[in-house]
Amino acid sequence: MNIILLGSGRVATQLGQALHNAGASILQVYSPTQAHAAKLAAKLDCESISDVSQLRLDADLYILSVNDDALPTLSKQLSLTDRLVVHTSGSTPMSVLEHSSNKIGVLYPLQTFSHEKEVDFSVVPLIIESNNPESLNLLKDLAAKLSTKVLELDSAQRLILHVAAVFACNFSNHLYAISQALLASRQLDFDLIRPLIAETAAKVQLNLPSEVQTGPAIRKDELTIQKHLDSLKDQPQLQEIYRLLSQSIVNLR
């Protein structure tokens, strides 16, 4: 399968490498910034371009892996009749691609990507969608070469999955960052809390989080909650987050 990759960020890089490793042939990497396109193209052993007019028109699959807010504009620049065009966004409806081609779809990898750390794609859930059965089968086959977890969802379900991912991943990481800042304010090393973070995530690999909630809020330990709020008295936003999440723990109980 011949693939053209539009984008050079974290998702494009990791997905491109996974496709390359799986034996797919990447023809071109496009990025409006030539240096970014060239960097990824070198890894994938292919041509780099920085102008959409240089796109080859004979690929089997065009993957748009750019920031969500760049998708509508990029999509309108393409006109690829009978070629499958997909995006990799969690929260963007497939329909954003309607300007690009009559054959459209989505290939959304549900994972958080670093620039540095290579991700094991074989365990990354790949969410697919298409506007026609033939393209859906093509995406199914391709996704199955990358991962053992392939799931077809419509755009509305995918959006909820993306919101769930923001809570579980982006917001959790922010709580780690708050923890980091609190420790730093007392010259305490973040290393102290790393085993706790690892164990908290490990616990829910086998259990449901609703069944393993611990801490003062679930115990309704008002004394401890008040001590914690007092200790945050100079940081009203942290107090507000503490109160809101504690209340939410009680409500979800």
Next chain:
Amino acid sequence: MNIILLGSGRVATQLGQALHNAGASILQVYSPTQAHAAKLAAKLDCESISDVSQLRLDADLYILSVNDDALPTLSKQLSLTDRLVVHTSGSTPMSVLEHSSNKIGVLYPLQTFSHEKEVDFSVVPLIIESNNPESLNLLKDLAAKLSTKVLELDSAQRLILHVAAVFACNFSNHLYAISQALLASRQLDFDLIRPLIAETAAKVQLNLPSEVQTGPAIRKDELTIQKHLDSLKDQPQLQEIYRLLSQSIVNLR
């Protein structure tokens, strides 16, 4: 070293087993509920009691491992001159034990404990404190038999550490639980999000969370944020949490 354990919850159970495995001699387990005391005492091969008047007075160390709000009352029931009495609470000042003995201290394991899953104590940070150098040394030696990470902190520092742990552990788990509820509302399995949770926690084992923040808030991707808020329109509390944490991500930047 002869130890008496007062408490039979998760921390008492895991700490008792770790002490037992490390070769310490547990003389008695106390719990006001005899069945609970008996259950843990059986694991630790010792006597169980449910009345503090039955406490032996000849132990080297008395560990109070009960809920924070039960500590003041239990402490007042003890009168153990020249015997070291410690508690295992993150947020309770050492001084709560002043009624129990002239030698007091703290042995706080910074970890989240399950009833079922046994924890590898060797990587659990153990925070110690005492009101006299001799007892501090005793706690240092004991802690070093259980873990490679032993740290002396005063009660004020320990409180901040505990608050940081609530954000990183209890609140993160709650975000996982919100994620679980969102997925369940669309008949999606929590299994979908487990690799993401594992990777998010794995990332910060080598990086600082402030340096690996991802998601729409850090990108200031207002379009995606609005789509997410719209999708939560029937759940005002989740909207509020989403807004507050997104704002906090921007502020911490």
